[in-house]
Amino acid sequence: MRAAGLAGEIVGHARTEETRRTALEIGLCDQVYETAAEAVRGADLVVLCVPVGAMGEVARDIAPFLEPGATLTDVGSVKQAVIEAVAPHVPVGVHFVPGHPLAGTEHSGPRAGFATLFQNRWCLLVPVDGTPPEPVARLRRLWEGMGANVDEMDAAHHDLVLAVTSHTPHLIAYTMVGVADDLRRVTDSEVIKYSAAGFRDFTRIAASDPTMWRDVFLTNKDATLEILGRFTEELFALQRAIRRGDGDHLHAYFTRTRAIRRGIIDAGQDTDAPDFGRTKVHR
Numbered sequence: 168m169r170a171a172g173l174a175g176e177i178v179g180h181a182r183t184e185e186t187r188r189t190a191l192e193i194g195l196c197d198q199v200y201e202t203a204a205e206a207v208r209g210a211d212l213v214v215l216c217v218p219v220g221a222m223g224e225v226a227r228d229i230a231p232f233l234e235p236g237a238t239l240t241d242v243g244s245v246k247q248a249v250i251e252a253v254a255p256h257v258p259v260g261v262h263f264v265p266g267h268p269l270a271g272t273e274h275s276g277p278r279a280g281f282a283t284l285f286q287n288r289w290c291l292l293v294p295v296d297g298t299p300p301e302p303v304a305r306l307r308r309l310w311e312g313m314g315a316n317v318d319e320m321d322a323a324h325h326d327l328v329l330a331v332t333s334h335t336p337h338l339i340a341y342t343m344v345g346v347a348d349d350l351r352r353v354t355d356s357e358v359i360k361y362s363a364a365g366f367r368d369f370t371r372i373a374a375s376d377p378t379m380w381r382d383v384f385l386t387n388k389d390a391t392l393e394i395l396g397r398f399t400e401e402l403f404a405l406q407r408a409i410r411r412g413d414g415d416h417l418h419a420y421f422t423r424t425r426a427i428r429r430g431i432i433d434a435g436q437d438t439d440a441p442d443f444g445r446t447k448v449h450r
């Protein structure tokens with residue numbers, strides 16, 4: 168927002184002194200406050216950036232201090248649970264427009280952000296019934312100003328789509344790294360020594376914040392379990408093909424999935440964002 172000149176004044180809140188100091192030092196915020204209630208006073212836009220499970224508590228704390236006419240949004244990775252937790256606290260006259268930028272890294276904290284993070288990434292807005300069009304349009308312009316492509320969808324659809332494209336893949340990465348870690352004890356660190364690029368990509372994802380991801384799975388339970396069920400069925404089919412030596416099945420499957428990767432790259436959704444510990448993208 169600062170790089171694109173989209174905000175007059177950026178005010179932040181974080182619970183620890185260290186985070187607040189860092190936010191000032193690196194110029195993320197013009198001012199920081201010890202409480203969220205102080206930070207939101209006089210703001211025309213308030214963005215909740217806490218783990219999904221903490222959204223309701225923070226919304227409750229700030230509710231009495233929100234300016235009439237202000238827009239309240241969030242960046243949570245799950246939308247139905249955030250709406251259920253936040254909406255009851257939103258005062259009349261404040262516009263709540265839930266959102267979710269589909270961009271991030273495995274890193275957390277104020278230093279993990281960078282100005283190009285949202286460029287050519289999707290940001291999904293999930294307006295609730297009764298929201299006037301103007302606050303939604305303003306928020307759309309804000310995200311577009313940061314380089315994002317904006318779409319609107321309903322919360323249930325959002326949670327199902329993200330269960331496929333983000334939540335279940337994270338669970339699979341966590342599992343694969345856990346399996347390798349168990350094996351390490353058997354193979355005496357060979358797993359680390361000879362880890363190939365494919366496994367390193369899993370370890371990047373599996374290094375993501377434990378609190379954030381615990382909350383994602385606790386709050387997007389049904390959609391994740393649905394996709395995980397389908398994943399397990401496919402895995403069993405591939406397992407059977409390997410056991411039977413069914414090369415045609417494996418080849419056809421891998422040909423189909425390769426085309427999906429090419430589609431993502433052609434759509435410009437791959438990233439050339441700065442390397443924050445990422446492994447290189449293999450094309």
Ligand SMILES: NC(=O)c1ccc[n+]([C@@H]2O[C@H](COP(=O)([O-])OP(=O)(O)OC[C@H]3O[C@@H](n4cnc5c(N)ncnc54)[C@H](O)[C@@H]3O)[C@@H](O)[C@H]2O)c1
Nearest residue numbers: 181216217218219221242243244268270271272275276379
């Ligand atoms: N990291 C990503 O890739 C990514 C991408 C899109 C959306 N999100 C979503 O954005 C939100 C924030 O994630 P992040 O990656 O910026 O995490 P982060 O760890 O960088 O920031 C979260 C902050 O919330 C604070 N916090 C936790 N519980 C709190 C509470 N009860 N009250 C006040 N503050 C509290 C933490 O101390 C931390 O400072 C999450 O809802 C996450 O699902 C993350």
Ligand SMILES: O=C(O)C(=O)C[C@]1(C(=O)O)C=C[C@@H](O)C=C1
Nearest residue numbers: 244268269270271272273332333
């Ligand atoms: O690249 C990563 O580290 C991410 O996982 C970012 C990612 C994703 O799954 O794409 C993670 C969670 C979000 O809610 C949005 C983006």
